[in-house]
Amino acid sequence: MSNALTSLVDLLDLERVEQDIYRGDSRAAVVPRVFGGQVAAQALVAACRTVPEGRLPHSLHAYFLRPGDPGAPIVYTVDRIRDGRSFTTRRVVAVQHGQPIFHLSTSCQTFEEGLEHQVPMPEAPDPGTLPTAEDMMPRYAELFRDPEMPRRLMKAREAVDLRYVREPPFASAGQPREPRSQVWFRTNGKLDGPLDDPVMHVCLATYVSDMTLLDSVLLAHGRGGWAVGDVVGASLDHALWFHRPFRADEWLLYDQNSPTAQGGRGLGHGQIFTRDGRLVMSVIQEGIVRVPRGQR
Template sequence: MTNPAERLVDLLDLEQIEVNIFRGRSPQESLQRVFGGQVAGQALVAAGRTTDGDRPVHSLHAYFLRPGRPGVPIVYQVERVRDGRSFTTRRVTAVQQGRTIFNLTASFHQPEEGPFEHQLPPAREVPDPEALPTVTEEIRKHLGALPERLERMARRQPFDIRYADRLRWNAEEIEGADPRSAVWMRAVGPLGDDPLVHTCALTYASDMTLLDAVRIPVEPLWGPRNFDMASLDHAMWFHRPFRADEWFLYDQESPIATGGRGLARGRIYDLQGRLLVSVVQEGLFRAL
């Protein structure tokens, strides 16, 4: 398979090795740790595979406990916490080489009509995604050519990412910048019609840029790194059905960074401005 979207679908297709036990691949990457969005997405697949399929996930809460090792398989153990009339709850533990690296609790809800509806609109207007360059095009324009490592990553990237705000490249440009970032995203190819795959693919994507909002006031997003960072926890609430291979706007902000930790909040909208998903994550930041 050469299409990165197909590779993502394959990455999320876990091997079932027992009734409540699944095994996921962890590609050999030139990264220090397994990408957190991959572990979260695979854990949600494991949880969803133990439900009857007619209840979409409405929320997840997860903790990143240890860094995963690229190239080493991850085993997902599912606990069937509750099967109620309207809600199903699953707890998933991710184990690699005998050590727990991640755990997740997911809740699934039988669709029903509510007595009312409302939502806040997007906080600001942003350019249409088709009018924006891809992040790869922006980097190439600035650098002339991508470093070999970034070129390899760009070829494997399963999502088309387009920043609604201009990228900042030096300390002068970040001075006075608000801790906010907005990006358009969509899978680079079709993901099929399984709603669980789209939910897990978006879960994967939700960890890609969220901590950008914390970094914006202190360092350029694309350039020499001044800080090592790692996701500590991750929470998502799924409000409406969606497709991760259609454009969605990821509006991100950081209300606070202190004590070596930064909090980021994200709201995911479709092209019509409908709120699809809410996300909150805390990250750890340490000077290099």
């Protein structure tokens, strides 16, 4: 694994404080708060530590309640809501400074055979033909008000090889287009040994799922986003459904669109496919999307 991926996996390896209580480290995102995908992934790790062996998450629903403090650890308390014959339900509350900052409910299931169908995978170029972040970011350096922003963006995402199919919002400011965005992603390195288990792949994909989902909201209005300063935003809630097994260290296509934006909020919808066309995840997120005064 790369050093960055090793660091991310270590971040997800929570300390057990006592039964059903775990503690995780924090680190700053590009903005001065904890990245929402980190909190969601750590909360899912905490929940899965209490689930009977052989059961994997099939869905999670979460709310971001307060900004996370990157300078303080996060305590995760797990409530064992139900253990049924096929399904297990858990609730997790993440706390900092005595206040809840995040709430997650997840359901896990023992694998079983059933009816099968799915929508077809949308067309997308091969990820090997697309520019890496290292190739792409220098092209747009002059678009950022903060000259350090490209470096900070790359640093925040260095554990993930993420490649945009078309220009990202920060490169499309002032040019409204179809509210749809596609990225290919995989971890920056292979998982092996004890870390190569289905739960870790699910948690890593959960981490990435919060990176770009609201891009399509910005594209519809020709906004570059918080990275260029023409929008103030934050995640409000996050919902994931895990349909089929996958590996986070192999290419996944994240096809994203925005059906609506209103009231200072925008809705993002995503579907994640393996390279061979299997639909493995569905994602929905609502976020704050506000235009600063003087830029409306």
